[in-house]
Amino acid sequence: MSGETILAPLVAPLSVGVIGEISGTSVAESEDTQEGTISQEDPGDTNESLDIFINNVVSSFSVRCHLNLKKIAMEGCHVEYKRETGMLNMKIRNPLTTASIWSSGKITVTGARSEIDAKVAARKFARILQKFGFNVRFSNFRIVNVLGTCSLPFTVKIVEFSGKYRENASYEPELHPGVTYKLKSLKATLKIFSTGSITVTAPSVNNVKEAIDHVIPLVAEFKAGEGDISRKILLKEARLLKEKKIRPRTIVCYPDDFDSDDEFDSDDELSDEFSYDDDSDDF
């Protein structure tokens, strides 16, 4: 995963049209990784993908019976009972989730990384409560909120973006450093930051995906120009490429003094600057 942040500027000089073509989507719930990710693959260009990470799925269900919170607090493990709000917090390790339990039998589960995980966790909590002896019936399970994050490979001019989309976007620099963009039809709230990160909260994973699909072409219009990518990132990227001996597809990312026509292993001042071959003493 760490490699992706460095490779990101590579895909930065995408044209708006290419980004808009991201349509073929596959929801890949990989069991080996902790996070559920959605990879959007552009059918035309196999190297471009925008990863959407689902960070939190909040769900709620009911056990349809009254719970004696005090008893659970005394006898249960990994529980916290807050008397002033009348709520009990219970945590389980796998999947790493927290449940807020009310004495009426309503339970809210937070911290799950995918929709399936949320259901599994909910059932585990119900099982724990069942073992206490309560007459538990698993009912009314529904996903309340899904939080997804995504990192665009370019920085965004949020001032102009918020100026254009006045009805939907709200930017208050004193209150929050990002633009809050609300999509009523999808019931999604997106927060777009000037670094290019986007966080989305929506009622379901599909809504998250659609919201990002909807917003990316709008945001790509306000991409900050090439010169705004910091020199540090560009140099890091050039080093990485040299290590992997990859000829990059695009030349525009290079800093001003980088002579693109030269071969990588030619002996000019350029390779002196970037030399970390064996002849260099520093490395």
Add this chain to the structure above:
Amino acid sequence: MASTNRRPPMVCCPEHPDSPLVEDYHAGDMICPDCGLVVGDRVVDVGTEWRTFSNEKDTKDPSRVGAAENPLLDGSDLSTMIETGPNLATDEFGKPVYRNRRTMNSADRSLLNAFREINQMGDRLNLPKMIADRASTLFKQVQESKSLKGRSNDAVCAACMYIACRQEGVPRTLKEICAVSKISKKEIGRVFKLILKTLETNVELITTGDFMSRFCSNLGLSTRIQKAATHIARKAVDMYLVPGRSPISVAAAAIYMASQASNEKKTQKEIGDVAGVAEVTIRQAYKLMYPKALDLFPKDFKFDTPIEQLPTQ
């Protein structure tokens, strides 16, 4: 207000026979607006009968019609009251026969309270009456819509004041509004967003230039430095050196840069106190702006400390 009746027998100005005459109610005159000639007088006067001064020992108010009506804001506020005194109508027990009906609508009472609060806030912020009036109008609109019913009145007052300042083009930072109100910044921010949604209005984005004159005069900096700081802040935002930074932090950093380059140096702490920005925030924004200091200063700026000797943080 132009007079609408122009009957031929009425007098008209000898030099401008076509111009409508303006009535001056207080002096009872008809005046030609083009040359100022008074062409008719002794029209009935509807102004106040007697002048009342607040320091008169004789507290009896000789006015026979009561206070002016509070327009728009209230509805049925009549200031007529029944007088009670020793030799007026009393029944057997010495109690007055006719009670003074002082009960007003409870809605009006909360409105009046809110208006008083808004006026007090305006006084503390040294704002002109016009902005306080606009804030009061906004409050009345919010009250009518009933959508923010559960929110504390003080929070709504503070948020209305904030919006009014913004709408008039003289924004006050949320921290400044916090300083004159007892509501937290978070709550004011929440109510502010709710009010914008209810009234379906938008406010302009704050810019660095809105705060320059206030911060600089609070710090005692001359206009030369203020102009330089304004220029620096605007260029920094245009050149996209400080993406994602609040305009107030950028303004504070620009003031720091301009003051350090002149002979009226101000520390980051002083600027932070005046602007309501933390010292480290000014430092962060300054670090982003310092590399391009040469481009940021205006062309004709006279440096008392050359750019090379500007502090690096």
